[in-house]
Amino acid sequence: xxxxxxxxxxxxxxxxxxxxxxxxxxxxxxxxxxxxxxxxxxxxxxxxxxxxxxxxxxxxxxxxxxxxxxxxxxxxxxxxxxxxxxxxxxxxxxxxxxxxxxxxxxxxxxxxxxxxxxxxxxxxxxxxxxxxxxxxxxxxxxxxxxxxxxxxxxxxxxxxxxxxxxxxxxxxxxxxxxxxxxxxxxxxxxxxxxxxxxxxxxxxxxxxxxxxxxxxxxxxxxxxxxxxxxxxxxxxxxxxxxxxxxxxxxxxxxxxxxxxxxxxxxxxxxxxxxxxxxxxxxxxxxxxxxxxxxxxxxxxxxxxxxxxxxxxxxxxxxxxxxxxxxxxxxxxxxxxxxxxxxxxxxxxxxxx
Numbered sequence: 498x499x500x501x502x503x504x505x506x507x508x509x510x511x512x513x514x515x516x517x518x519x520x521x522x523x524x525x526x527x528x529x530x531x532x533x534x535x536x537x538x539x540x541x542x543x544x545x546x547x548x549x550x551x552x553x554x555x556x557x558x559x560x561x562x563x564x565x566x567x568x569x570x571x572x573x574x575x576x577x578x579x580x581x582x583x584x585x586x587x588x589x590x591x592x593x594x595x596x597x598x599x600x601x602x603x604x605x606x607x608x609x610x611x612x613x614x615x616x617x618x619x620x621x622x623x624x625x626x627x628x629x630x631x632x633x634x635x636x637x638x639x640x641x642x643x644x645x646x647x648x649x650x651x652x653x654x655x656x657x658x659x660x661x662x663x664x665x666x667x668x669x670x671x672x673x674x675x676x677x678x679x680x681x682x683x684x685x686x687x688x689x690x691x692x693x694x695x696x697x698x699x700x701x702x703x704x705x706x707x708x709x710x711x712x713x714x715x716x717x718x719x720x721x722x723x724x725x726x727x728x729x730x731x732x733x734x735x736x737x738x739x740x741x742x743x744x745x746x747x748x749x750x751x752x753x754x755x756x757x758x759x760x761x762x763x764x765x766x767x768x769x770x771x772x773x774x775x776x777x778x779x780x781x782x783x784x785x786x787x788x789x790x791x792x793x794x795x796x797x798x799x800x801x802x803x804x805x806x807x808x809x810x811x812x813x814x815x816x817x818x819x820x821x822x823x824x825x826x827x828x829x830x831x832x833x834x835x836x837x838x839x840x841x842x843x844x845x846x847x848x849x
Contacts, residue, residue, distance in 0.1 A: 637650030766796055781817065
C-alpha cells in the first residue's frame with residue numbers, strides 16, 4: 498500500500514508538471530544593482546532588486562514576446578479580467594527591493610480560469626512599498642456583445658483594516674500626543690508690552706489721541722503667548738504651534754496610527770460590473786476595460802467604509818499611421834481603499 502500511494506503521488510506530480518499546467522509558462526529570476534540617488538552628504542547602501550516568479554499569461558496580438566523576462570515587466574493588459582485566451586492563466590511574482598535605504602517586499606499572485614460563459618479569478622497582492630494588501634475572489638458571468646464583453650458577478654475581498662485610523666479615537670489634545678513622541682514645547686511671550694519678562698493677565702492701556710488735551714481711550718490688552726518646539730534630541734524644529742502642526746504633527750499622527758494599527762483582517766462582499774473591449778487588426782488595436790464595484794456590504798465590524806467607489810480602468814490604443822510610423826497611448830487608473838494609482842504612457846515609433 499505504501500508503494501502504491503507513492504506511485505500515485507509520483508503520477509500526480511508528473512501530471513501537474515507535464516499535463517498542461519506549465520505549458521507556455523516561463524519561470525524567471527533576475528537581479529539588479531544600482532547607485533541610489535544621493536542629495537548632500539548622506540551615505541546610503543546601494544539599491545537592489547531581486548525578482549523571482551512564474552507566469553503563464555497569453556499575449557494579445559498587439560503584444561510582442563520578450564526575449565527574456567526580468568520580472569519587473571508591467572503589462573497594463575495583465576490587469577484586464579479577460580485574457581487573450583480561455584482556460585488557465587496565472588502569475589506568481591515576488592520582488593525584494595532596497596531603494597533609498599528602505600527595504601520592502603512586493604508580492605503578487607493570481608490564478609484565472611475562464612470558458613465561454615464564466616470567468617473566475619483569485620488574487621493576492623501585497624505591495625509593501627505602497628502599504629496596500631488584499632486578497633480577492635472574483636466570479637462573473639460574461640455576455641459577449643461583438644468586440645465587447647459585459648461581465649456581472651460578485652467579489653469578496655479581505656484586507657487589513659483600512660479607513661479606520663487610530664487617531665480618530667484619540668481623546669487627548671494634539672499636543673499631548675506630541676509629548677508622547679518626545680517633542681517638547683516652551684512658552685514665550687507674544688508681546689511683552691511692559692517688558693517684565695512674564696505673561697501678564699489682560700490689563701488696560703491708555704491710548705492718547707491728542708497730546709495737548711490729553712484726550713484718548715482705554716483698551717484691554719492681551720500680551721498673548723506663543724510656543725517653540727524641540728524634538729527628542731533638543732533640536733528646535735518649529736517656532737510656533739502653527740508651524741509644528743503644519744510640518745511635524747502629520748508625521749506624529751501617521752506614526753501613532755501605525756503603532757496602534759489593529760492587525761486583524763476585514764472583509765467585504767461586492768457587486769461587480771465589468772466591461773472589456775478589444776478590437777484590432779494589422780493597422781490598429783484598441784483594448785479598453787473597466788471594473789467597478791458599485792455596491793459593497795461589510796462582512797466584519799471594521800470593514801472599509803470609505804465613500805469612494807472602488808474601480809480600475811485601463812486603455813491601450815495603437816495606430817499605424819503609415820508603413821513606418823506608429824503612435825500609441827496607454828493608461829490606467831485604480832482606486833482601492835482610498836489608495837490611488839495611475840499611469841500614462843504615450844509615444845511614437847519610426848520603423849526603418
